[in-house]
Amino acid sequence: MAAKEQVRPLASHRYLHVDVENDDFSLEVKKTRHRHHGKCIKCCGCCTAVLLVVAVAIIVLATTVFHVKDPTIKMNTITIEGLSFLRAGNLNPSVNNNLTLVSEVSVKNPNAASFKFDEAATSLFYDGKVVGEAKIPAGNARARRTLQLNVTVDVMVEKLLEVPRLKSDLVTGELPVAIYTTIHGKVNLLRIVKKSATLKMNCTMSFNILRQDIENLHCLRDISL
Structure with missing residues (x-):
């Protein structure tokens, strides 16, 4: 009679945890986010300034050059x-x-x-x-x-x-x-x-x-x- 084959328990899974919050990586990510955030603010500011200039120009033209006065x-x-x-x-x-x-x-x-x-x-x-x-x-x-x-x-x-x-x-x-x-x-x-x-x-x-x-x-x- 053949000897019973010994059943071995499955090896437990081991998870490798990578700590991405190390100091150098975290600092670089924060700098990148800060740069992107600053560019967005500048872009929004420029767009707002351009819109204000255009609005003022339209108002000035409407009240001066394009304002039809009575002959x-x-x-x-x-x-x-x-x-x-x-x-x-x-x-x-x-x-x-x-x-x-x-x-x-x-x-x-x-x-x-x-x-x-x-x-x-x-x-x-x-x-x-x-x-x-x-x-x-x-x-x-x-x-x-x-x-x-x-x-x-x-x-x-x-x-x-x-x-x-x-x-x-x-x-x-x-x-x-x-x-x-x-x-x-x-x-x-x-x-x-x-x-x-x-x-x-x-x-x-x-x-x-x-x-x-x-x-x-x-x-x-x-x-x-």
């Missing part, structure tokens, strides 16, 4: 030529009489870009009726400049003589009239900001027939953006 229109001078025939009382429509109103209008552009406007119109009213018209050619008011416009209105004498109150006004020596001007244009800032603007000016005045002059000139202006 303005102003009546500088106005004269009337040919009132002598009214003073003489010559109201015959068949007689060739010339009556001309000459005015100087200025368009001021306070923006950093030019104000380009289309052909404009000026109308002369007497007792609510149009008795004269003129066209203002399209133009360009340069950045931060004032453009002077000379406007000549040829009065339609035949229409003036058709107004019923003309005779009574000739007795008083004054003809109350109004001149209305409209200019429509656009401010274009670097093709980024585009703003349309309509300038309107309504001026009332009196033609002094004896002095052949303008009196009581009063203008109202309106700007629509």
